[in-house]
Amino acid sequence: MQTYNAPLRDMRFVLHELHGLDALTSLPYFADLNAETVDLVLEEASRIATEVLLPLNASGDAEGCIVENGVVRTPKGFREAYDVFRDGGWNALAGDPDYGGQGLPESVNKLVEEMICAANLSFGLYPGLTHGAVMALSAYGSSELKDLYLPKMIDGIWSGAMCLTESQCGTDLGLLRTRAVPQEDGSYLLTGSKIFISAGEHDLTENIIHLVLARLPDAPPGIKGISLFLAPKFLPKPDGSVGPRNGILCTGLEHKMGLKASATCQISFDDAQAWLVGAPHKGMQSMFVMMNEERLGVGIQGLGVASAAYQSAVSYAKDRLQGRSLSGTKRPDLAADPIIVHPDVRRMLMTMRTTAEGCRAVGIWVAQAVDLSKHANTEGERKEAADFVALMTPVVKALFTDLGFEAASLGVQVYGGHGYIREHGVEQYVRDARIAMLYEGTNGIQALDLVGRKMPAHMGRYLRRLFHPISNFIEAHRKHEAVAGMVEQLERAFGALQLATGQIAQAGLKDPEEAGAAATDYLRLLGLVAMGYMFVRSAVIASERLAGNTDEPEFYRAKLASARFFIDRTLPQATALFLAIKSGKASMMALEEAAF
Incomplete structure (x- = not known):
């Protein structure tokens, strides 16, 4: 059975204690915001996720979307749920107040997105894509387009979709063929076909x-x-209400492995009237605003699925009786012990738990940087935050979705054979999570972006936004009584990351294939070190709270336990990743093509 209750306490920890909401509330743009308001928003979002969206997750997967005469029907209950969602103002949460938005931080919005994706990932795609479209239009649209479209899109009465992919071009968008013919009135007529268009019709x-x-x-x-x-x-x-149908038609729906309640459409444009956004021939610059927002959002999808899969697995592991504990019977009143007593089940549950906690900590770190890149007081601060977002966007997208899928798979494993059966609901998480590793640029493309663009950019300036805080933290906490051992292990992993960076920079200058061969391992290495940094920082906070007079000792002891597990059992992968990177491309490229 699918189980989900938003981890509000951990969300508050990450937002208030780990990253400090006051970093935002001290800015003029967020001057009216306070912790109490944010907590109320999160609590209400949790209620919507649990009571409105979660009950539609399995039924929406079973029913799916259908298309009739170019019109897509979403599963039973989705329209009513969307009305509740829109009426509650959730579409407008992080929207520009000048166009009817509530102006909350992106870091708060990302926590709400996590809840939505955990409860019902298919549903989450509809408002999520609109949010990305709003950001692109806000950045590059004319004042006329923004005035006409943004209020209704931010309100949620109109939605957005991103139409890039064609049958002959995916990653290589230079091959696209859709044509735009200018008209005397300043508009354009579009002709062509697009595929894989999420929320393209509904x-x-x-x-x-x-x-x-x-x-x-x-x-x-x-x-x-x-x-x-x-x-x-x-x-x-002219009054802003909807008029005649444009030359846009859904010609079919993709039959997918998962996300069955999300309409993935084939869209035909037949002299569809359109308006230019941004400058001619600069479409990729404009679209990348939406694409980068969606890449961060897709990373949050991986986090959401990991959190839901973890909670479902914990619920099952506490109830399922099977065998006796290796250290002696724990529940003599029962015919067998619950499987949560077994070390290997604990290994899986702790891996899932730390995946969710670590991704949440890193994700909100990056989301807060998004807020600072727009609203910080000085140009220098805004630039530093933007550099960090640029570096971490491919990491969030690829690492979070890789780990989210792995967590979903572990969830099935905890259930054993029952996990493979649809009625228990956890196999849906595996199917839904798998697509996140593919869309918005496959994870291999994200890795190439990291090593090919972000790592060498401005003589390594982007990397410094990550490396300097970690280095400074290690130096300041090397002798910290409670976490010195964790700091030592973090330093070792950070050293592997620094060596790997130098290895790739040196080898890649001589042979670009060397950088390509190292890319995926390097992205994971960098991401795990970033997570390790978050866990050790969390451990410092937890140890200080426990040394004081906290009234939540169980929460902070659990924080320390999560940190120790990640540092002991997951972060050591850094050494193996460095050794793989150091080995170079030779064995990867040695086999002749004909021999495959």
Whole structure:
């Protein structure tokens, strides 16, 4: 049975104690925000996730979406749930107040996204894609487009979709063929077909706003000839209400492994009226605002699934009776002990637990940097935060989704044969989590982005935004009585990361394939070190709370236990990853193509 209750205490720990909400509330933009308000928002989001969205997760998976005459119907209950969601103002949570948004921090919004994705990942895609479209339009849209579209998109009465992929081009968008022909009134007519368009057609909102990549007649070849256009499903009337249907049609739905309640559409544009967003031939610059937001959001999807799978597995492990503890019977009143007494079950549960806690800590670190990159007091502070977001975006997307899928798989393993049966619900987590490793750029592409673009950028400036805090923390806490051993292990892993960085930089200059061969291992190495840093910082806070007069000793003891497990059992992977990177590309590239 799927089990989920939002981990509100850990969320508050990460937001208030680990990263400090006051770093944001001290800024003029967030001056009216306070911890009490944030906690109330999280509590209400938890209620929506548990009472409204979770009950539709399994039924939505079983029913799926259907398409009839170009119109997509979402599963039973989804429209009603979306109305509750929109009426509660959740679409507008982090939206610009100038267009009707509530202006809350992205770090708070990401915690709400985690709850939504944990309770019902398919549902979460609909508002999630709208949020990304809003950010792209806010950054590059004309004032006329923003005034017309943003209020309704932020409100949630209109939704957004991102239309990039075509049958012949996915990662290599330079191959796309969709055409845009200028019109005398300043609009454009789009013609072409797109595939894999999440939320490209559905019945939850009265209009769908498509952000579409296409080519102008004078476009240069390749990636430099792509422009971004806004094409609504229904053309707005002068008063802003929906008017006639545009030349946009859903020609089919993809039959997927998971996320069955999320409409993944084939979309045809037949002289669809559209408007340019940003400058001609600069579409990738505009679209990357949405793509990078979605990559962070997809990482949160991995975290959400990991959290839900963990809770379901814990519930089962406490109830399932099987065998006796190796150290002696623990429940003599029962025919057998619950399986949570067994070390290997504990190994799986602790791995899942620390995946969720570690990803949450890193994710909110990055989300807070998103807030600072927009609202910090000085240009220098905004630039430093933006550098950190740029570095960590591929890490959040790839590492969180890799670990989320692994956690979902462990959840099935805890259940044993029952986990393989649909009625228990945990096999859905595996199917749903798998796509997150693919869309918004496969995880291998994220790794190439990290080593090929982010690592060498500005002579390593992006890396310094991660390396300097970790180095300073290690130096300051090397002799900390409670966590000195953890700091030593973190320092060892950080040293492996530094050596790997130098190895890749040196080898990659001589042969780009060396960097490519190291990319995936390097991304995981960097991500695990970032998580280790978060865990040791958490351990410092927990040890100080326990040394005082805390009224929550169990929570802080659990924090220390999580940190010790991650540092002892997961972070040592850093050494193996470094050795794999150091071995180079030779064995990877040695086999002749014909021999495969």
